[in-house]
Amino acid sequence: MPTSRTLDLSISGMTCASCAGRVERALGKITEVQQVSVNLASERAHVSFVEPLDSARLIAAVNQAGYTASLPCEPVExxxxxxxxxxxxxxxxxxxxxxxxxxxxxxxxxxxxxxxxxxxxxxxxxxxxxxxxxxxxxxxxxxxxxxxxxxxxxxxxxxxxxxxxxxxxxxxxxxxxxxxxxxxxxxxxxxxxxxxxxxxxxxxxxxxxxxxLRALETLRPEYAWRVVEGVEQRVAVSDLRHGDLIRIKPGERFAVDGEVVEGASHADESLITGESLPVPKHTGDRVTGGAINVDGLLVIRTLAVGGETVLAQIIRLVxxxxxxxxxxxxxxxxxxxxxxxxxxxxxxxxxxxxxxxxxxxxxxxxxxxxxxxxxxxxxxxxxxxxxxxxGTGAAARHGILIRDTEALEQARRIDCVVFDKTGTLTNGSPRVAQMAALDGDDNSLLMLAGALQQGSEHALAKALFIECAARQLTLPTVSDSSVLSGRGIVGTVGQSPLRLGNQRLLEETGLSPGPLAAQARAWEEEGHTVSWLMQAGTQPAVLGLLAFADTLKTGAAAAVAALQREGIECYLLTGDNLGSARRVADALGITHVTAQALPADKAQLIAQLQQDKKTVAMVGDGINDAPALAGADVGIAMGNGTDVAMQAAGITLMRADPRLVPAALHISRKTCxxxxxxxxxxxxxxxxxxxxxxxxxxxxxxxxxxxxxxxxxxxxxxxxxxxxxxxxxx
Known part of the structure; x- marks a missing residue:
């Protein structure tokens, strides 16, 4: 099957809209060209084609049309x-x-x-x-x-x-x-x-x-100080590899994305995320290439280089x-x-x-x-x-990446915004607030639940790991583990097949809450997220109950209020239990709530709202939000979310601030x-x-x-x- 490629060309000699149209038609006549878009203001042509077509034929077609084409040069040139x-x-x-x-x-x-x-x-x-x-x-x-x-x-x-x-x-x-x-x-x-x-x-x-765009391009340093066996070496950034140790001095820009392994400082990420205040950085924290190391000496381990870095992706999107x-x-x-x-x-x-x-x-x-x-x-x-x-440049300066012009045009017509809960309106850093083991052994309950979640990046998994570490519990190994989308996780710990998940998974397993039913209802009414640990296999049984508490994000209430002042309806859509969803919705003034929703349910709600003649924006951050993000008229992904969510969205917010949602809609309206x-x-x-x-x-x-x-x-x-x-x- 032919391989599809994209290529940008610099076009000179265009003076008006008819020139841009003629360049488009000249490139479009080539059989292998699938799509072409010529921008008069940026003097660029973006071409999608299938191999074996090469750049020489594309350039020749433009030159034959009376213009001059070339491969884009470096930003400095x-x-x-x-x-x-x-x-x-x-x-x-x-x-x-x-x-x-x-x-x-x-x-x-x-x-x-x-x-x-x-x-x-x-x-x-x-x-x-x-x-x-x-x-x-x-x-x-x-x-x-x-x-x-x-x-x-x-x-x-x-x-x-x-x-x-x-x-x-x-x-x-x-x-x-x-x-x-x-x-x-x-x-x-x-x-x-x-x-x-x-x-x-x-x-x-x-x-x-x-x-x-030029401001973003200038953020990339040309050289870095690589540390090899305690000795500093000045090397070109292009020569850096994964795992290299880089020393960043005060006032220097981070050359790559990495993890702090030594030192403490603050990072100025204003031109990348729009965050005006420097962000504290300590051992174990992630740093983003292009940000400025404000006041401390840091050593970081390289995690992403070249086109893999966040800055490179931002530049590409803009x-x-x-x-x-x-x-x-x-x-x-x-x-x-x-x-x-x-x-x-x-x-x-x-x-x-x-x-x-x-x-x-x-x-x-x-x-x-x-x-x-x-x-x-x-x-x-x-x-x-x-x-x-x-418009897209102004948005990027404030941490709003508008990936395509279709999203830009649709955003001005939005009259309904659907929010995911965890990680979008809440901080997504829950803690284990309560637990109840049927046999009374809370530590054993924690160990089994933590063991099941090993390797998971889910927010609840991290809460379990933190609680286990605080109690100095050693987690047993898990095998045959797999995620049940929107419900929980299954796996085998020792010889025991186990399940950990929400009420829906409990019902699918054919179990009833039993003596823990009243406790579960009480914790849900308090706004906690409840997970059940179950024995699976030939003798299924409820082993215990864990309750997780999360906090609202700063700015969540302001974001919802700003949207409602514009006459935009707000919906809360979550896979969590109804009690937890209601608590968040009541705190934010959201009246439309849908809880215990699977990824397919989320996409279905979006489709239903669209059938009701609403123009819908979906705001989310997780893999389970991807179908809804893709199905909405405008998908808005939180920058702290998964790559899958960001790929499915038309707009990405570079920092996890819900107030950027009304801001994104506002700049879209202003641009249109x-x-x-x-x-x-x-x-x-x-x-x-x-x-x-x-x-x-x-x-x-x-x-x-x-x-x-x-x-x-x-x-x-x-x-x-x-x-x-x-x-x-x-």
């Missing part, structure tokens, strides 16, 4: 290249404005009663370098588009300014001796200067929209989200495919209409030029990706609002500007200014998202 490009654009803009200003100066001073005009030869000397040297990029890109049988923004600019320039030369050449010809060189020069200015400001703004195409962008793509050809037709009709109406050829050409210039679809192509890049605003402004400039230009109420100079303003306004509007802060965390 990419930033250096962008800096060089910005510097080149800045000089081009300054020179173009300096040459165009004397041409437009007479028009600017006319309201002051000053009437003068540069001689024709001076206008020609000033305008020609702007037209053919500084404006060469438009001719080159237009020619590439025409050669590929397509059209783009550059074609509109090249045609419009060339028409004004050519008409001026014609008037100059045919002017009567002694009569100053009517030239329009200032219009062509100023349009090019303004377009260049708009592209420069647009490039600067696009760099700012990607600032969050990059994928920023490169992805929002569903609403499909409408823009369809419009952009026909936009430039339609504008060319409208410009031709404008020229013909004015000429047939009796206007001079000069007037008709000027109005047609204005139509061509005002209609450039730059803003249309930037409207959606610029907002997505800024910016997308709609941007599309409105992008369309309104054309919807209003084209008729004004066609009817002669907009000169080419003002058309160029409006076109540049549209692109800058769209990206600047998106950049307001960089100021976003989670309201309920301030």
């Amino acid at each position: 990419r930033d250096a290249e962008r800096f060089r490009q910005l510097r080149h654009e800045r000089w081009a803009v300054c020179l173009a404005l300096a040459l165009a200003l004397p041409l437009v100066a007479p028009m600017l001073v006319q309201p002051l009663g000053l009437h003068w005009m540069l001689p024709a030869w001076a206008q020609f000397v000033l305008a020609t370098p702007v037209q053919f040297i500084l404006g060469a990029r438009f001719y080159q890109a237009a020619w590439k588009a025409l050669r590929a049988g397509a059209s783009n923004m550059d074609l509109l600019v090249a045609l419009g300014t060339s028409a004004g320039y050519g008409l001026s030369l014609y008037n100059w050449a045919t002017a009567q001796p002694g009569i100053e010809p009517h030239l329009f060189l200032e219009a062509s020069a100023v349009v090019i200067a303004l377009v260049l200015l708009g592209k420069y400001l647009e490039s600067r703004a696009k760099q700012q929209t990607a600032s969050a 990059d994928d989200a920023q490169s992805a195409k929002a569903p609403i962008q499909r409408l823009v793509d369809r419009v952009s495919q026909v936009f430039v050809p339609v504008v060319l037709v409208l410009a031709s009709l404008t020229l013909l209409g004015w000429w047939l109406a009796g206007a001079s050829l000069q007037t008709a050409v000027l109005h047609a030029v204005a139509v061509l210039v005002i209609a450039c679809p730059c803003a249309l192509g930037l409207a959606t990706p610029a907002a997505i890049m800024a 609002t910016k997308i709609r605003q941007n599309l409105f402004w992008a369309f309104i400039f054309n919807v209003v500007g084209i008729p004004l230009a066609a009817f002669g109420w907009l000169s080419p100079v003002f058309a160029g200014a409006a076109m540049a303003l549209s692109s800058v306004s769209v990206v600047s509007n998106a950049l307001w998202l960089n100021r976003w802060r989670p309201r309920n965390l301030q």
Whole structure:
């Protein structure tokens, strides 16, 4: 079976939405390509394909379409290249404005009663370098588009300014001796200067929209101090391997994910999780690559390197989200495919209409030029990706990773949030609060229960281990153990087949609580989670009862209250007993409670809510939450949860703070609002500007200014998202 792969390409030469669409179509024509998404703002193409297709064929297809493709370079090299490009654009803009200003100066001073005009030869000397040297990029890109049988923004600019320039030369050449010809060189020069200015400001703004990703990329150190037999060695991070000991000095960044084996300190994880306060780190604690070691000397053992690290995964998720195409962008793509050809037709009709109406050829050409210039679809192509890049970047800075744009769009429509309990609304660090053994031997009960849970990462298992360690109990070995999803665990300790689980497992085993029934009810009413230890096999019997207590997370009540203020219904969905679920729900003000739910039951409740016309977000952290996370309109995984849960979710919260749930929905709504605003402004400039230009109420100079303003306004509007802060965390 062919192997599927994905590849990112850097694309240069794109100027508008139709360019991005043409690159997509060029790549999509390759048989092995399964899916392609081109992002104008990030100038990236994300391609899914099956082997044996290689990058050379993909690059060749893009080059043949009239653009330049290459494999993405390292962040440092990419930033250096962008800096060089910005510097080149800045000089081009300054020179173009300096040459165009004397041409437009007479028009600017006319309201002051000053009437003068540069001689024709001076206008020609000033305008020609702007037209053919500084404006060469438009001719080159237009020619590439025409050669590929397509059209783009550059074609509109090249045609419009060339028409004004050519008409001026014609008037100059045919002017009567002694009569100053009517030239329009200032219009062509100023349009090019303004377009260049708009592209420069647009490039600067696009760099700012990607600032969050660049900030994450710069967190990775290049070198680390590896400790070998007590001796420090400075090595490249790429040379580190699992199990290496790394010494981290105060003020240095952790080079890898690891576990503290020596020392104590605090870690500043603000750029990774959004947590503003340094987190204490002691022996046995996990540390995350990219965080800053604040005040102590630490030695850590490497647990993850390269692409395995949390930071690498975060960068990959943010990059994928920023490169992805929002569903609403499909409408823009369809419009952009026909936009430039339609504008060319409208410009031709404008020229013909004015000429047939009796206007001079000069007037008709000027109005047609204005139509061509005002209609450039730059803003249309930037409207959606610029907002997505800024929104996902702002979210990432505060510990909210939006994995895909589908989740982003769905999140703004959420009217129902379903919470898991343990590890989501509670701390997920329960303790053994009570126990009752039928034979009166609590230690034996603990040892058997702890033995069954050996190797388990479940929160209740950890509580058992802690209690056994506190009582200095030695756990016997277990064999043939397996997890019963949503019910408990089974295994053999010594010669005894045992079961440990909830009320559902007790009923499946065919047992009744017996004399422990009243005690179980009392503990459940107190909000404890109850587990039964049972003898299985030919003589099943209840051996005892354990009760676990958990505490609510700081911020759980604030999160639920914030959602309810927005008119969003909150549900509690847990595999735990009803008493424990009710206690948590009552403390948080949640009225809809479903307890003792298996993973399939959780997914079924999500489906039922969706059938009731609700748009549902599921918040969870465990393997048993994965089906519900995947089935919800938006799955939100807590960052302290399992990899399975995070893979099934569209949004991941990098720290286990429930208040990030309303924050995630809020930034999604804000981002989608910016997308709609941007599309409105992008369309309104054309919807209003084209008729004004066609009817002669907009000169080419003002058309160029409006076109540049549209692109800058769209990206600047998106950049307001960089100021976003989670309201309920301030």
